[in-house]
Amino acid sequence: MPVNTQAGEPRRPPFHAEAARRLREALGMTPAHVAYGIRAAFGIPISPATVASWERGESAPSETELTALAGALWCAPGDLLDAPGTLREYRLALGLATADLALRIGMDRAAYERLEAGGKWSGNDRQAAALAALMDLPLPALIRFTGRDGTLADLLTSAATTRWQAYVRPVGKVVPLPKARLQGILQELHSEYQATMTATLNWSGSGSAEESGRAGRAFLDGILAEFWARAGERHPHETPPSAPRSPGHP
Structure with a gap:
């Protein structure tokens, strides 16, 4: 199947x-x-x-x-199983049927099954928290499965290219990390983006604008990964497979 x-x-x-x-x-x-x-x-x-x-x-x-x-x-x-990368793979690792999982997080079974099949998240914050706790989801996976990764990428792009201070609160509404930690991360992303643009201008000479634009776009394309790396959150695909249990311990 x-x-x-x-x-x-x-x-x-x-x-x-x-x-x-x-x-x-x-x-x-x-x-x-x-x-x-x-x-x-x-x-x-x-x-x-x-x-x-x-x-x-x-x-x-x-x-x-x-x-x-x-x-x-x-x-x-x-x-x-190897490291899970999809919502269904996380569920399989727990050995739960869709009906059992939906019941535990308080979500309609059909709505949950649509989510596994690639549909949009339709739950609330309480259900998202229950899903994360039950499956022990890494924060990047929770953000992705609940459809907030695009919003986060847009906010991070704006923070890196404009005034990062204005985006601490909006990013905090998406990612539940301490304010001081978010401030440090956003400031780093902003500084690195600006440094990338400046360095490219210095390297490129007369053709600097075009080269600088390419370098800036490349940085922004990977800004989600940069954010999670600085946040110290493991990516779903970096989770090592579970160690085999000893016989007699199902």
């Missing part, structure tokens, strides 16, 4: 093939044992060859198969 990214692009869960193999071997099981466990406990007809194919990275389990594989290996689904 294909898994959609936040933008709606079909993808499978980010399966960690090596982790699956290590967990199986630690339990003293063969692919045949795993296939039998999945079939007996979950009623899913999986062959030993399919299990071996997953472990070699030639194919990946669907959402249902991933949950069953985790049960057969006595681990959490998150132990079998």
